[in-house]
Amino acid sequence: MELRYTSPFEREPGVIAWLLNQSYAELVEAEPELWGAEKDAWSESDRDVFDHPETIGACTFLSWCGADVVGFFSFDPRPRPAYGVIGHNCVLPEFRGQGFGKNQIREIIRRFREMEIKQARVSTNDHPFFVPAQRMYTACGFREIRRVPWGRDPKQNMIHYEMAIG
Numbered sequence: 001m002e003l004r005y006t007s008p009f010e011r012e013p014g015v016i017a018w019l020l021n022q023s024y025a026e027l028v029e030a031e032p033e034l035w036g037a038e039k040d041a042w043s044e045s046d047r048d049v050f051d052h053p054e055t056i057g058a059c060t061f062l063s064w065c066g067a068d069v070v071g072f073f074s075f076d077p078r079p080r081p082a083y084g085v086i087g088h089n090c091v092l093p094e095f096r097g098q099g100f101g102k103n104q105i106r107e108i109i110r111r112f113r114e115m116e117i118k119q120a121r122v123s124t125n126d127h128p129f130f131v132p133a134q135r136m137y138t139a140c141g142f143r144e145i146r147r148v149p150w151g152r153d154p155k156q157n158m159i160h161y162e163m164a165i166g
Helices: 015-023 025-030 038-051 100-114 128-139
Strands: 004-006 060-065 068-076 084-091 119-125 143-150 153-164
Touching: 015 025, 015 038, 015 060, 015 068, 015 084, 025 128, 060 084, 060 100, 068 100, 084 100, 100 119, 100 128, 119 128, 128 153
Parallel strands: 084 119
Antiparallel strands: 004 060, 060 068, 068 084, 119 153, 143 153
């Protein structure tokens, strides 16, 4: 099924934090000492979207399959035209494995092309929870460029990816 994308302002503030909390609940429950701190960042992301509708809010989109919100994505085009940064790309657990995450990435790339952005950048953690995201990014054409220790746990790394946009 195809996704459609809408502004987050069709919903009430809190929707972004709710989607992030639902999407990462399994990870937070398994390792609360490590990932519980992310909850504050997710609430802040939600506030930023709704407090700044012309900037951050304009680069955040809810993804819908029929009448169901299945996830959301965000991006930062400010470094354009050199590159754009993909931010959150989450899909609710009950909708995973259906290609929605890839569709969201393709939509971001489409928007980057319209903005004449030459390269897309994205990062994810190397924790096993994020293996599906790692596979998705490479399947979409991204290549890994580096790994750097994650500040909260030096045993984990952030993986950075890039993709040229033709």
